[in-house]
Amino acid sequence: MVRAVFKDHCAIVVFGASGDLAKKKTFPALFGLYLHDELPKNIKIFGYARTSIPLDDFKSRIASFIKYKKSPISEQVFSEKKEKFLTLIDYLSGPYDKNTGFKELESKLLEFDSSLLKNSPSGTYNTNDSNKFFSQRLYYLALPPSAFVDVARNLKENNYPEKGTGFAKIIVEKPFGHDLPSARELQSKLAPLWSEDELYRIDHYLGKEMVKNLLVLRFGNEFFGASWSRKHISSIQISFKEPFGTEGRGGYFDKIGIIRDVIQNHLLQVLTLLTIDRPISFDPEAIRDEKVKLLKSISPIDLNDILIAQYDKSLDGTKPSYLDDKTVDPNSKCVTYAAIPINIENERWDGVPIILRAGKALNDGKVEIRIQFKQVARGVFKNIDRNELVIKIQPKEVIYLKINAKLPGLATSTTLTDLDLSYDSRYESFWIPEAYESLIRDCLHDDHSNFVRDDELEVSWKLFTPLLNYLEGPDGPAPVKYPYGARSPPGLDKFLNEHNYKFTNNETYQWPVIRPENL
Incomplete structure (x- = not known):
């Protein structure tokens, strides 16, 4: 061809x-x-x-x-x-x-x-x-x-x-449909007009530098490849935080919600690249074949094991609640925050809790991946922290690995520190393309690797449509409230702990650079 x-x-x-x-x-x-x-x-x-x-x-x-x-x-x-x-x-x-x-x-x-x-x-x-x-x-x-x-x-x-x-x-x-039936309808109308080779469904998260780096990070480093499975990893989180609410666009967002807006597409795409088996080559179809295989191994989402929330007024009253937006139905149950466990039923990942979580009107704006490794054997180590690999996708590209080390001096006490790769200092002289720049270039070079294929779209909507129907149905649960500007909704720490994430003892964490909180 x-x-x-x-x-x-x-x-x-x-x-x-x-x-x-x-x-x-x-x-x-x-x-x-x-x-x-x-x-x-x-x-x-x-x-x-x-x-x-x-x-x-x-x-x-x-x-x-x-x-x-x-x-x-x-x-x-x-x-x-x-x-x-x-x-x-x-x-x-x-x-x-x-x-x-x-x-x-x-x-x-x-x-x-x-x-x-x-x-x-x-x-x-x-x-x-x-x-x-x-x-x-x-x-x-x-x-x-x-x-x-x-x-x-x-x-x-x-x-x-x-x-x-x-x-x-x-x-x-995007969006490529609103749910599975609408996605199928859209595809049935586009397919006779434009072949799959000619059609590029763009999800800009696939063009972000740290997302494109995932395959190299995983399969180009033996120490990660050897530990990248349920034998060594205890939990994974992929999180998205926005520091602002709908800001007058609630009428649009009310029909979408945070799951359609971010989780079903952006975060799920990151998940596939983070968890697929090694493709036979960098050929676009080899990569997309592995992504579809991975998506098909995800079990149905447990409707009783989710955390959903909607932002309320800020504690000081200066920021409005979601329902204060005049373009929003005053009785809306639209989800502005969700934490959804994903279970991959295959040999590599079975039993590893993977949490996709995203929310608006929070205290910070960032997208990151947290991969927490299992506890080392106790013995001489009584309360040692777990290793954790953190990949910050935005706003600044950073990769750091939390490790345990001996505190300097005569004592044998341990401390948690990190190995840090910050792109803005390490690659200061490099051009790091924006996501859309990268993806348009991929299209010009006939590279479909970072675009969504039709069968991939089908499987992803199959996974999320039952959850959306449940949440948006007449008997759907009411989201819990959290104040505008909060770190997270109430109950999130407990929810993460129940899904095998252990929080770091920040009193022992030695930051690699001097930061205001350590002065």
């Missing part, structure tokens, strides 16, 4: 270009790739939306979200390339459910193709060479799911290169 790799040239069309996602993530990601010379050398970028916007105004909006930050690239080079990048952008408006705008788009795409052909030596871009197709197109749908099918159909009917003259790919954003 010919690999559809974008090399010399490409036309990229961003649908929903006037929306927040496109302005804040998609266009800045495209610029990041352009800045580091990771886009094809001949590139044209089109924004498409229903809103009519003058081109200069559109470029100004995009420019306001492209800001310099410390990197190996100087600020002067950044500014120069930003100006050049903006010249590559065009904009057109049109409906999503009619073909009028798509026909205008096709005229612009053909105009771009013609300019390449006209300026290329000996018609290079119009050969049968598999790496030099005439027309190469990437369609990015920064749109709500309600528009996916209309746009996908119109693109296939109006903007798909004729056989032998090029290729096209399409990226769709």
Whole structure:
């Protein structure tokens, strides 16, 4: 099969270009790739939306979200390339459910193709060479799911290169359905239009540096590979914390909830990479085969073994409760915090509690993995702490391993300290791409490894739909309340302890650097 790799040239069309996602993530990601010379050398970028916007105004909006930050690239080079990048952008408006705008788009795409052909030596871009197709197109749908099918159909009917003259790919954003029936319905409508090879379901967590590092960390280090199983690991947590609430967007969130928003997709994806068996290669399908196999080994979620909560007013009364949001049903039982145990019934993980937990309006904002190892044999060690590997995914990339060591001096007392790899100091001179930058580049290089496959999506919704139906049904339980800004809902520490997580004795923890709490 010919690999559809974008090399010399490409036309990229961003649908929903006037929306927040496109302005804040998609266009800045495209610029990041352009800045580091990771886009094809001949590139044209089109924004498409229903809103009519003058081109200069559109470029100004995009420019306001492209800001310099410390990197190996100087600020002067950044500014120069930003100006050049903006010249590559065009904009057109049109409906999503009619073909009028798509026909205008096709005229612009053909105009771009013609300019390449006209300026290329000996018609290079119009050969049968598999790496030099005439027309190469990437369609990015920064749109709500309600528009996916209309746009996908119109693109296939109006903007798909004729056989032998090029290729096209399409990226769709989550959510990929609301539950299992809706996900199946969406797939049944997309599948006849775009093949699985052409379709890229983007979950931006799979593009985060520390998530992409998991396979190397696990399988590239013998000491981790040898201990990565129920024989040595006592519990795993994958947690997501946000320090803010719905902030006026409760009407949208009320239909989603924290499980759909974060756990069923982002955290479950991290879980698969953390627990799959070693793939036979880095071939995208080899990795995705292992992920599907892992998902199929997860037992049904125990509806009586979950912790769900909803945030209330802050203790000082300055922050509102979830129900204070005027866009929210005053009787809503929407879950803004959930801790869900996952049980993998296979030889490697059977019996290891794995907790996926996520919440809004908490005291901190971070995403991290905690892998706690089993207690060492007692004997000479009476109350020694457990080893724990912590992988911080955001906001700063850090890996540290809590270890026990002898306190310096004449005594034989032990202390808990850590081996620390902080990316911002260790790799200060490196460009660490943002998640969207990394994933768009993967698409350009025809790498599906970090995108969600159709059968993977099916199994994940099978796992979570019964839980969602239970929570959202008429007899669903009421979530416990926790104050805005709390570290966690009441009962979480007890819940984690019951699932074999033992908290560190912080009095003996020797931090590797001087921190305010230790002064």
